[in-house]
Amino acid sequence: MTQSASKSDLQASSAISYNFETVEPHWQQVWNSGDVFSVPDTPPADKPKYYVLEMFPYPSGQLHMGHVRNYALGDVVARYKRARGYAVLHPMGWDAFGLPAENAARERGVHPQEWTLKNIATMRTTLQRLGFSLNWDREIATCLPEYYGKQQKLFLDFMKAGLVDRRESWVNWDPIDQTVLANEQVVDGKGWRSGAPVEKKQLSQWFLKITDFADDLLSELQTLDRWPERVRTMQERWIGRSEGARVTFALHAPPAGLDTNLNAVEVFTTRPDTLFGMSFLAIAPDHPLATWVAQSNTDAAAFIAECHSLGTSAEAVETAEKRGIDTGLRVKHPFLDKDFPVWIANFVLTDYGTGALFGCPSGDQRDLDFAHKYNLPVVPVVLPAGKDQADFSIAAHAFTGDGTMINSGFLDGLSTQDARREAIARLEGMGVGKGVVNWRLRDWGISRQRYWGCPIPVIHCESCGAVPVPDAQLPVRLPEDVSFDKPGNPLDHHPTWKHVDCPHCGSPATRETDTFDTFVDSSWYFARFTAPHAEAPTVRSAADGWLAVDQYIGGIEHAILHLLYARFFTRAMKETGHLNLSEPFAGLFTQGMVSHASYKDASGHWLYPEEVEITGQGAVKRETGEPVTVGRVEKMSKSKRNTVAPSAIIERFGADTARWFVLSDSPPERDMEWTEAGVAGAARFAQRLFRIVSTVAQTVPVQADIPAEIAAQADDLRRVTHRTVAAVTEALEGFVINVAVARIHELTSALADAEKAADMPGMVYARREAARVLCFLSAPMMPHLAEEMFAQLEPGSPVVATQPWPEADPELLTAKQVTIAVQIMGKLRGTIEAAPDENKDDVIARAEAEPNVARLLEGKRIVKRVHVPNRIVNFVTAG
């Protein structure tokens, strides 16, 4: 035997023991050779289809416990649905493009492709070792041309359909690394890697016009009734529909030399009713008019530069004082014969609305703060209900609620609602404004100045402009011979790759060297899984047959971007004929994180759990015995070193134990804590279950028919068995897997207890029945153990993975005898036994006679007798 100490502890002592090291690979091999998890591209006609999908992993190098939990949950659904007679599509792939591969290349000189493929191989091995019922023949990796080439085709079709745009956009630019940074890569206004101050820079970028679908993406959220409410709410807020008006303010005296299209400033407002309360107009630092002003106004230029240097982090925004600079320009009010100053203000957002607003200090707190700082007038225009105009004024707080209009000319006396309508009507009549719907959602900028991503299939020609790469030249492959010695984008530095002839006119041209945002890759992989090897991006019979995904499972961190982009892509693919549905994910489940205690040694260094030993007195460092501080239970992360590697757990306890533990204690949507004691407990249970079922298999003869004579103990066991079938079924349907686990524990104990009454009539049948049911009920969670037990119990039968789910006999769902609680005034005073659905009067009479109840009822008058069948009797007394 070549077992480690810990394994022999668990296994060597007991005569009957589940040897996962040989059993688990054996059944994996049986499943694979029997091809039991494969389904055809076109779903079979004789079964309903079910598509279960977990968010595919980024191949970082090692599977982590969060993955194990995610895929264990998905596998429970897949195996359960298969047993319920569905044709189940359950694929797996790799979200394989992204920055870590480039970082590895720069830091360790390994090529991104090599690094990525090696990671995939490692992680695939771990996943397969866990025994998930996946369609491995559908595996895809987004970094392979077989995938990203089809993505380029989609992009070109989107272009033809007018869903793609190219425009200037502001980016975070790292001047040292010569690269664009995502917002989360900007830390305190500096590049996360270089530490250089980040600059705002305008670049020409590709955009997908997600805002074309804003209305639909919002309204269709209502149809997603199997999505968590909070995810829908988050998306709703992200899309951010608001009704209001656009109003044009003409400059009072446009300065000479000003471009005529800057002669007026357009603002968006949700409160056109408060126009009479205006005291200034504010534009964003990047508004074209601000840029123009800064050319000749050094103070303005300095202010704008300062705004740019300020970080966009939450703290910076929160603490930033409202500041501005008066441009000296003035605009005419549409309704009043007055003009107002134009300020450049740091709190005006460039990319919301029109990047300009009119300030009404009495009706908006930000405007009020600004007015106070710069001594601008505050005119109250909305009178709250119950207030008197004579003594109403605005001090520290703006009034943002509804009321009656005052100081507002023709709007005076109207309600806020009516005033809004009237103001818009007047503006439209004058041709200086209109009612509009404004969206917070912006078009999706997809250009990234990076190597390890899908090349954008466009060629830039001096005479023809941006020319799509012809279909025949797809895929545009990434060159492999690239250098990461220089900062910036290796595609840009490559000596030959970008130089091509224009497909249009044939003259020398250059390839687009930007690649797609990796969110593009994950926006359609669920569709590709339905026909992963096809020439076209999708095959309609496959996609139409399998989609939508019936159950999508993943982390809450993707609640907004990934899910929104995927919803958009599905619509865009529908518009271009690649799909025929709008909503890709009919059901969504967001699982909680896996957390673990964190440990620090005396010098403050984090320690991995395997470096720490928990003793009766506390925690000590395993090697040295020095004391260890046990810190908070936190999400597993490398920085806190509170991670546990799945591969190590599998090696020590086996796949089934790891799976059982992550499913056991906590409800799937909540965070769970990984503990050494917990996983050891799961391992003990696996052994116990195996031992009990094995004992039945080896010692209880087979009896095909239900015996005529059956003792009470055997009947009880049968009732527990059938009730457990019903309870586990209900729990799995409701995704409360921890409860299913608890019910399996109970049946296991009941079967163990039955051994004592092994000789009673009917026990042979009842024990075999319970053992058989345990195989099937535990199979979604511990599939290898289930197969091994079942093979012992019924040798020669087909594998559990291909067998139907057990059915509960309705006759056996009720107990033969029920315990009824007896209360007086709602307080429990005793219990009595009764037959199910026993006559009400008999039950009440016996309840009243229960000794303790009778004692307490003495001398009391019973005014009411409440009887809930099979549950409770409650006496209401008086006096």
Next chain:
RNA sequence: GUGAGCUUGGCGGAAUGGUAGACGCAGGAGACUUAAAAUCUCCAGUCCGUAAGGGCGUGCGGGUUCAAGUCCCGCAGUUCGCACCA
């Protein structure tokens, strides 16, 4: 600021308005063993009581009900998301 969620033993958690604490972890006692591990049996919210039994208990304060962890109103704490969105 704003939206959503959560709050039950030492811990994770269970509970169609009907015996609160299922199931598990940790703990205690015992059996087996030369011993340990493993396994098995039993105990276990809390307070009073030898016991029978009783008091108090699901964050806090009210309410509805024969009966509230569950429904309603208010408050507190906590977590997460978004955040100068005009």
